[in-house]
């Protein structure tokens with residue numbers, strides 16, 4: 047099968063190319079074909095099948111918009127900007143209250159339900175670091191995740207490859223979904239259903255599991271694009287290309303800002319030959335992904351069904367994440383008040399989440415609080 051040819055795969059309608067912020071510079075309002083709604087949520091028109099026209103300039107604007115200006119020195123202007131940001135953050139908390147401050151509200155809603163936890167990895171359980179290969183989680187965080195997984199079904203859903211995120215987390219008590227949910231290893235599903243790509247397998251401990259890889263046909267194409275991006279991008283100082291199995295990440299965190307345009311142009315030049323791939327943006331990372339109707343939100347639904355929670359009346363899913371790709375999961379939970387999305391962010395930005403946490407440290411406090419609450423309620 048020629049994967050470069052036109053296809054019949056459904057097109058995602060939510061490929062938001064950047065993190066929108068409350069303080070959106072006016073020049074970013076001039077995206078071609080992209081509009082900002084009054085609440086500054088970035089929306090992109092539905093694309094025609096087979097056409098992914100992300101121009102290099104738009105790509106560059108998105109890179110700039112997802113990267114707040116560097117704080118070069120501590121001076122009066124920076125102090126004032128910092129104060130402004132604190133005020134903006136406090137105002138933002140009125141819309142996205144802290145999950146720690148709202149803990150009682152969350153647990154009240156959880157009464158009589160089974161909490162199910164979904165956790166992003168980078169920026170949620172681990173700090174964002176310069177070298178993506180060194181995004182290690184702390185031992186304290188690992189212990190917190192291990193303890194919470196003893197209380198509730200817990201899954202990690204990451205943009206990394208499943209093997210890589212397992213390497214970082216190293217806990218066998220969890221379910222793992224890599225490649226933005228396109229590579230799920232989860233419990234054996236009891237019911238026969240429509241997930242044709244779902245196969246029986248065994249995990250590293252020999253336990254029987256289900257393996258679901260809805261983008262498996264894209265593997266050769268992803269490998270080809272990865273090699274092409276390595277050849278074209280990695281000569282730019284600081285740029286790093288990561289093969290996440292069903293998607294490819296181009297990290298530009300360590301690239302001098304003057305070279306971002308070159309990164310954007312070269313990525314664009316490579317993927318223009320692959321109409322079945324699309325480009326999305328994360329935190330200082332461009333991500334090349336298959337155009338399939340699958341995302342982290344669908345991965346949450348799939349895992350809930352696998353865990354036997356098709357009926358949302360008896361389960362409270364909680365999803366904690368910091369990335370644009372996590373918005374798909376927040377949206378699924380927000381629709382019909384199925385559960386709670388918790389956005390990890392230290393800056394104000396629009397989200398489909400209900401609550402917020404400032405950083406991974408607060409995520410750890412939240413996980414610990416859930417364990418304490420569970421132990422307390424189980425002894426009542």
Ligand SMILES: [Mg+2]
Nearest residue numbers: 166168169369
């Ligand atoms: Mg993340």
